[in-house]
Every structure is written in C-alpha cells, then in structure tokens.
Amino acid sequence: MLDCDHLNITQPIDLLKNQLRAFITAFLSSFKDLLPIILVITFFQLVVLQQPLPKTLELAHLLLGSFFVVLGLTFFIQGLQLGLFPIGESMANAFARKGSVAWLLIFAFALGFGTTIAEPALTAVAAKAANIAAIGKVIATTDAAQAQYALALRLTVAFSVGFAIFIGVLRILKNWPLHYVISAGYLAVILITPFAPAEIIGIAYDSGGVTTSTVTVPLITALGIGLASSIQGRNPMLDGFGLIAFASLTPIMFVLIFGMVYV
Amino acid sequence: MSILGELFDTLITSIFDIIPIACILFGFQFFVLRKHIPNTLNVLIGFAYVIIGLALFQLGLQMALFPFGEVMAKQLADPSFIQASSGNLTLEFTWDNYFWVYIFAAAIGFSTTVAEPSLLAVALKANQVSSGAISVWGLRIAVALGVAFGIALGTFRIVTGTPLEYYIMAGYVIVIAQTYYAPKFIVALAYDSGGVTTSTVTVPIVTALGLELANTVPGRSALLDGFGLIAFASLFPIISVMAYAQASAWVNRRNRQTAIENKD
Numbered sequence: 001m002l003d004c005d006h007l008n009i010t011q012p013i014d015l016l017k018n019q020l021r022a023f024i025t026a027f028l029s030s031f032k033d034l035l036p037i038i039l040v041i042t043f044f045q046l047v048v049l050q051q052p053l054p055k056t057l058e059l060a061h062l063l064l065g066s067f068f069v070v071l072g073l074t075f076f077i078q079g080l081q082l083g084l085f086p087i088g089e090s091m092a093n094a095f096a097r098k099g100s101v102a103w104l105l106i107f108a109f110a111l112g113f114g115t116t117i118a119e120p121a122l123t124a125v126a127a128k129a130a131n132i133a134a135i136g137k138v139i140a141t142t143d144a145a146q147a148q149y150a151l152a153l154r155l156t157v158a159f160s161v162g163f164a165i166f167i168g169v170l171r172i173l174k175n176w177p178l179h180y181v182i183s184a185g186y187l188a189v190i191l192i193t194p195f196a197p198a199e200i201i202g203i204a205y206d207s208g209g210v211t212t213s214t215v216t217v218p219l220i221t222a223l224g225i226g227l228a229s230s231i232q233g234r235n236p237m238l239d240g241f242g243l244i245a246f247a248s249l250t251p252i253m254f255v256l257i258f259g260m261v262y263v
Numbered sequence: 264m265s266i267l268g269e270l271f272d273t274l275i276t277s278i279f280d281i282i283p284i285a286c287i288l289f290g291f292q293f294f295v296l297r298k299h300i301p302n303t304l305n306v307l308i309g310f311a312y313v314i315i316g317l318a319l320f321q322l323g324l325q326m327a328l329f330p331f332g333e334v335m336a337k338q339l340a341d342p343s344f345i346q347a348s349s350g351n352l353t354l355e356f357t358w359d360n361y362f363w364v365y366i367f368a369a370a371i372g373f374s375t376t377v378a379e380p381s382l383l384a385v386a387l388k389a390n391q392v393s394s395g396a397i398s399v400w401g402l403r404i405a406v407a408l409g410v411a412f413g414i415a416l417g418t419f420r421i422v423t424g425t426p427l428e429y430y431i432m433a434g435y436v437i438v439i440a441q442t443y444y445a446p447k448f449i450v451a452l453a454y455d456s457g458g459v460t461t462s463t464v465t466v467p468i469v470t471a472l473g474l475e476l477a478n479t480v481p482g483r484s485a486l487l488d489g490f491g492l493i494a495f496a497s498l499f500p501i502i503s504v505m506a507y508a509q510a511s512a513w514v515n516r517r518n519r520q521t522a523i524e525n526k527d
Contacts, residue, residue: 033383036374037464041331044370048348048363049338064266065327069378072320075312076380083309085388087288087300094296107291111284118283121466178451179442186435193428201428202490209493210466212458214317215284217381221388221455236392237448244385245454248497 023074030073034066080218088222089229096230101173108169111219112247113162121210122157126150129203136199138262153258160254161211164246165220171242172227172234178242185249192256200259207255208248220244266326273325274318281314320380324464332371332468336475339364356480358422365415368472372414372496375465376407382459389452397452402504406456409503410496414469417495421476424483427491434498441505449508457501466493 045051095104116122130139130146130153139145171181193201212220225240234240292300300306338344340361346352349360376382386399420430442450469492477489 033378036377037328037371040367040370040374041335044335044339044367048367049335049344051338062327062331065323065325068319068323069327070323072316072318072323073378073380074316076316076320077383079309079312079314079316080384080387081309083306083313084384086302086309087292087306090301091288091292091296094298098296103291103295107287107295110287110291114283114287118280120280178454182454183439183442186439190432190435193432202488202494205427205431205494206490206492209458209460209497212381213280214381214463215281215313217459218384218388219284219288221385225388225392237389238451240392241385241389241451241455243455244458245451248458 026077027070027074030070030077033073034070038066076214084215084218085222088219089226092223092226093230096227104173105166105169108165108223109162111162111216111223112165113158115213115216115219116161116211117154117158119211119213119216121213122154122207123150125203125207125210126153126157129153129200132199132203136197138197138199149262152262153255156254156258157207157211157251160250161247163254164250165243167250168224168243168246169227171246172224172239173231175234175239178239178245182242182245182249185246185253189249189252189256192253192260196256196259200255204252204255204259208252211251212244212247216247217244220247266322269325270318270322273322274314277314277318277321280317281310285310320463324467328464329467329471333471333475335367336468336472339367340472340475340479342479358419361418361422361480364418364422364476368418369411369415371468371472372465373407373411375468376410376460376496376500377403378464379460380463382406382456385452385455385459393448401507402452402456405504405507406460406500409456409500410460410465412503413495413497413499414472414492416499417492418472418476420491420495421473421483421488422480424480424488427494431494431498434502438498438501438505441502441509444509445505446508446512449505453501453504453508456504457497460496460500465496469493469496 091107095107127146127150130150133139133149134141134146139149167181170176171178196204220243221241224243225236228234228236228238228240292298342356344363345356345360348363349356351357351360382403383399386397386402389397389402390399416430420427445453470489473492474489477483
C-alpha cells in the first residue's frame with residue numbers, strides 16, 4: 001500500500017513518470033510476446049496465400065484488436081504479480097502453519113472442482129462431445145439426453161481436476177516422487193485406452209488440455225510453490241511444480257472411464 | 264460505440280468467470296484460515312487488473328486473431344489452394360500436398376504459445392524459484408517448439424487419418440523413458456508445461472484449424488477427426504522441455520570435460 005505521508009512527494013511528477021515508464025516497459029514487453037503471431041500471419045497472408053481478405057475483416061479492427069490484446073496482457077501480468085501469486089502463496093503458507101491437513105485437502109479439491117466446473121472451454125467441449133455421442137447412437141438424440149450427457153461429462157472432468165489437486169497436494173505433503181505417480185498415471189491411460197469406445201478417445205485426450213485456464217494456472221502454481229517452500233525438507237523447484245500435470249492427466253483417465261460406463 | 268458495448272460484455276463475462284474462484288479463495292480465507300489477507304488492497308487491485316486484462320485480451324483476440332486464424336485455416340486447407348501450391352491438379356491429394364498446412368500449423372503453434380499468458384505465469388515462477396537458472400524465454404521457446412512440432416504432427420494425423428491413440432501412446436512411452444534420464448529438477452516443470460500451453464490463445468485457433476482440415480480432407484469427419492490437436496499440443500512440450508534440460512546438461516558436462524582436459 002502506498003503511504004503518502006512517508007514518501008518524499010516533493011516531486012510527485014517524478015513518481016508519476018516512473019510509474020508511466022514502468023507501464024510502457026511492460027507494454028513493450030507484451031508487444032514482443034505478440035510479435036511472432038503478427039509475423040506468422042503477415043507472412044502467410046502476403047507470401048503464401050496472396051488472397052484478398054474477406055470484406056468483414058477491416059484493417060482498423062485488426063489493429064485495434066491487436067492493441068487490446070497487448071494492453072490486456074500487460075494488465076494481466078501486473079494483476080498476476082499483485083494479486084494471484086501473493087494470495088496463492090500466502091494461503092499455502094497459512095494452511096501449512098495452521099497444520100490442518102484435512103482443511104488443506106478440502107481447499108485443494110474445492111479449488112480444482114470450482115474453477116473447472118465454470119470453465120467456458122470445458123462447457124464447449126462437453127456440448128460437442130454430447131453431440132458426437134448422439135450421432136454415434138450412444139445416447140438418444142433428444143436435447144434432454146444430450147444436456148444430461150454434457151452435464152455428466154462436465155461433472156466428471158471437474159471432479160477429476162479436484163481429485164488431481166487433492167492428490168497433488170497430498171504428494172507434496174507426503175513427499176512421494178512425482179515421476180512415479182505420473183508415470184503410473186500415463187501407464188494407466190495407455191492401458192485403459194484400448195477398452196474405451198473410439199468416439200470418446202479424442203475428447204478424453206483433449207479434455208486434459210482444456211481444464212487449466214488462465215486464472216487457475218497461476219493460482220495453482222503459487223499454491224504448490226508456497227506449500228513446498230513452507231514445509232521443511234521440500235524443494236520448491238522439485239516439489240512445488242507438478243499440480244498442473246496432475247490436473248491435465250486425471251481428466252483423460254476419468255473421461256475414458258466415463259465413456260466406458262455411461263449408458 | 265459497438266466496440267465499447269462489446270468491451271462491457273466481455274468485462275461482465277470475465278467477472279463471472281472469476282466469481283467462483285474468488286468465492287473459494289476468500290471463503291477459505293475468512294471462514295477457515297480466519298486471517299487478514301496481507302496487503303489486501305494490493306490483492307484486490309491485482310484481481311481488478313486480472314479481470315480488466317482478461318477482458319481486453321479476449322476482446323482483442325475475438326476482433327483480430329480468431330477471425331484471421333479461421334479465414335487462413337480455411338484458405339490453406341481449400342482444395343483449390345492445395346492444387347495451386349502442390350501442382351497436383353487431380354483431387355486425389357497425397358499427404359505431402361498439404362505441406363503449407365503443416366508449416367502453418369507449426370508456425371501458428373509456436374507463435375500462439377509464446378503469447379500464452381498462463382505459460383508466461385509459470386515461466387516467471389520457474390525463473391524466480393530456480394534463482395534465474397531457468398530463463399523465462401528459454402522455457403517459453405522450449406515449450407513453443409514442442410507445441411509447434413505437436414500441432415504439425417497433429418495436422419499430419421488428420422490428413423492421413425491414422426488413429427490418434429497410437430501417437431499419444433508412443434508419446435507417453437517417450438515421456439516415461441525420458442523421465443528417468445532427464446535432470447531431476449526439470450521433471451515437474453516439464454510435466455506442468457504440458458498443461459499450460461493450451462489455453463486462451465492457442466485452443467481456439469488450433470481447434471479451428473483442426474475442424475477446417477477434417478471438413479475439407481476427403482474421408483474425414485469434423486466430428487470424429489477434428490479432436491486431438493490439443494492433446495498433441497499438451498504432450499510434446501513435456502518432451503521438448505525435458506530434452507532442453509538434457510541438452511543443456513550434456514553441453515555443460517562436455518564443457519567441463521574439455522576444461523579439465525585443457526588443464527592437464
């Protein structure tokens with residue numbers, strides 16, 4: 001928090017200037033992040049395709065859109081450093097100091113389940129999956145049957161992400177080696193796949209990727225690193241990462257099983 | 264005026280996306296931990312920035328990037344373009360006639376991954392935790408190369424119609440084998456980078472490319488073959504990040520050996 005009484009504000013303009021300079025630096029660095037996309041699109045448009053753009057795409061619109069992307073990225077990164085990272089880490093610290101494993105695990109599950117069930121990308125994938133299931137005659141073609149299937153799928157994925165964060169936090173507490181747990185998980189996926197219906201396989205593999213959203217990732221990363229740094233004998237580099245890995249693995253497994261048992 | 268309206272709409276949407284997360288965080292903070300949040304004001308400003316940032320980001324993507332990506336995917340997979348670029352004037356295309364599609368897939372996979380905010384978040388943390396040993400750009404480029412290769416291979420799979428599970432299972436076997444040889448400090452981070460590559464920027468563009476290809480390549484169904492690109496984009500970064508660590512460990516070892524030999 002800024003405490004103006006103790007700050008030397010004889011030159012408030014300097015303070016403003018510094019903040020402006022910091023913002024411009026951040027903005028330019030976000031622009032650098034977007035530059036590759038602009039280069040790729042320009043190259044393919046001018047050199048490879050050499051076709052006129054459809055009239056619905058106006059150049060002014062494109063430029064303004066790109067400006068919004070860069071501005072949005074700049075704000076997001078600032079917010080990350082100010083809000084998401086600190087709260088993730090301070091809560092991990094507080095849980096570790098409180099010493100209540102049960103509450104920590106409930107929190108882990110709630111965070112995984114709660115952030116996934118509302119994830120727009122998942123809702124879209126679930127609706128598409130229900131459509132495929134109806135065409136493949138797995139379920140009735142009525143809207144009600146499809147909606148029920150989509151909801152069941154969303155609950156399955158959300159539960160699996162909650163379960164993943166739960167197991168991931170338990171792993172940090174118990175100091176289980178990550179690679180054994182993950183290798184076992186991948187092995188399970190390989191073994192389950194041949195028994196799962198063909199239509200569900202693509203959806204299952206993709207659902208691992210869509211569950212981890214832009215807000216969830218920084219929070220969960222901060223949670224893992226915060227835990228690993230506040231428990232003695234844990235190394236944040238070795239033990240802090242890995243939660244997202246679980247969150248991308250368990251949905252594959254659970255959705256494959258879902259495809260086998262849902263009738 | 265309409266842009267302002269859209270901005271307002273995306274702002275509302277991104278507020279609603281944050282609400283469940285904020286409820287869980289603050290609920291546990293107040294009812295279970297029963298503690299004051301350190302720097303409450305900063306955290307709240309941070310959340311406001313995240314909401315504003317995501318809204319602007321989404322709106323910008325919808326205005327500029329997504330329509331562009333879709334149009335280009337459509338144009339590149341179009342039979343008349345394939346005929347013109349490959350010189351194959353029949354409509355019986357072979358897999359190598361689609362070479363521009365693979366190049367586009369790799370290029371767009373690479374560049375969208377570099378712009379992915381969640382990857383940047385993880386890279387910032389990894390840099391901080393490793394006290395600078397892992398550079399932010401090094402990690403992002405390693406991940407982006409993995410995504411580029413994965414998506415190019417994924418489009419090849421759609422064109423040839425080979426079963427997804429063979430590729431994925433082979434990939435997992437490589438991952439498991441690499442895990443036992445890669446430097447231990449990178450393993451957890453490598454696994455994580457598989458999940459973070461595919462969010463806001465990459466998923467919509469890559470999905471559009473996959474569906475367009477599955478629609479235009481004869482014998483493919485958009486419904487069944489359009490899926491799977493995301494899976495490729497989450498698998499190959501794990502391999503490339505571990506490979507990056509293995510390669511730099513190997514270079515270090517060799518340098519040290521030459522240094523010792525030079526001393527003798």
